[in-house]
Amino acid sequence: MPIERFQIQVSDEILEDLKYRLEHVRWPDQLEDSDWERGTDQGYLRSLVTYWRDQFDWRAREAELNRLSHFRCNVDGIDLHFVHERGKGPNPQPIILTHGWPDSFVRYEKIIPMLTDPERYGGNPEDSFDVIVPSVPGFGFSNGLKHVGVNNAYVAELWARLMTEHLGYPKFAAAGGDVGSGVTRYLAFNHPELLTGIHLTDIGIIRNLLTVQDKSALTEEELLYIKDTSKWMADEGGYMSIQSTKPQTLAYGLNDSPVGLAAWIIEKFHAWSDCKGDLRNSFSEDELLTNIMIYWVTNTVGSTANIYYENTHTLPPLGRIEVPAGIAIFPGDVALPPREWAERNLNITRWTTMPRGGHFTAMEDPAPLAEDIREFFRALRV
Structure with a gap:
């Protein structure tokens, strides 16, 4: 399959079915004064669902997303969707940005023009990038996932082929967070010859540190990480446990209920962002619902959960990465x-x-x- 232009076009039938489901919600009870500590707060969710049903304009958001340059091509039997925006500077550096869960390619919607056209935002045009943002297989419009084994390392191989064989970039930069951090690290470990550098906003859960038996050689900061992350996994890691063990069972409920899907995703945006307890401090309703809609209209919440299963059961070990790495740590993130x-x-x-x-x-x-991305890669341009 050659590279083909792609446009997001959700059918009226899917939108009409969604409207019906949002008009016929069967709400559970919620204990008084429980707020968010037992899961997604019903008061907030009811407000969001009302907005979703009565005011959210998917067609307007669809048109905005289609202003980006979307493409699809087949790599190793998977129809990959990706955004490819060309830089406006004199020598744009190609960079592939990889999203995670429970977000999607829209994670990078705002940042794309800041990287392709830095001069427009007060930066130097010599820092411009050609920006490639794929949808991870099984996510969004890279759907139709049929076989097992699609873990971070496998996705990294797809990215290497997409960038070199299909887009013609012999060397490029890479960045990501969440699942995207893992994919980027495997890309750097297995294909250092292709990369100028990598930029990460997290390093995921460092499991081999959590399972160290002899802790005598660990630093104070590492011991604190083990304590804090172990508590976080006990308090907040239920989603990870079920998606790593029984993603198919979970998929039936989330794939059938838009409110259930929204609750599952919104809980993480509330807990993992720097919103200070109020989602409106960090995201508009339209931003949250656009991301949720990507999951709903593509019927992919089940396949997105599968990457947790694969990363738990089939992921090969990762050694030291020699490619230059930039790390940006954000205080509202988890497992710093x-x-x-x-x-x-x-x-x-x-x-x-x-x-x-x-x-x-x-x-x-x-x-x-x-x-931070522009400054890090400035010295690594080829």
């Missing part, structure tokens, strides 16, 4: 990595601690992230 461990396992040439922002910072506050 200990710097000593990161420096032993990656060739870190830039470490930035941001004053604000969370897990979805490309959506929450994209300007500082775009600036």
Whole structure:
């Protein structure tokens, strides 16, 4: 399949079915004064669903998204969707940005123009990028996932082929967070010859650190990471446990109920962002619903959960990464990595601690992230 132009075109039937479901919600009870501590707060969710049903304009958002340059091509039997926006500077550097869960390619919607056209945002046009934002297989419009084994390492191989064989970039930059951080690290580990550098907003859950038996050689920061992350996984990691073990069972309910899907996703945006307890501090209703709609209209919540299963059961070990790495740490994120461990396992040439922002910072506050990416790759351009 050659590279083909793609436009988002959701059928009227899908939208009409969604409207019916939003008009016939069967709400559960919620204990008084429980707010968010037992899961998604019903008061907030009812308000969001009312807005979704009565005011949210998918056709308007669809038109806005279609202003981006969308494409599809087949790589290893998977029809990959990706955005490809050309840089406006004199020598744009190609960069592939990889999203995670429970977000989608729209994670990077705001940051794309800041990277392709930095001069428009007060930057230097020589820092411009050709920006490629694929949908991870099984997510969004890279749907139709049929076979097992699609883990971070496999996706990294697809990205290497997409960038070199299909788009013709012999060398490129890569960045990502969440699942995108894992994919980017495997890309750097397995194909260092292709990469100028990698930029990460997290290093995921460092499981081999959590399972160290002899802790006598660990630093104070590493011991604190083990304590804090173990507590976080016990308090907040239920989604990870079920998606890593029984994603198919979960998929039946979330795929059938738009409210159930919204609750599952919104809980994470509330917990992992720097919203200070109020989602409206970080995201508009339209932004949240656009991301949820990507899951709903493509029928992919089940296949997106599967990557947790694959990363738990089929992911090969990852060694030290020698490609230059830039790390941007945001205080509202989860499982903040200990710097000593990161420096032993990656060739870190830039470490930035941001004053604000969370897990979805490309959506929450994209300007500082775009600036950090531009500054990190400035010395690595070829």
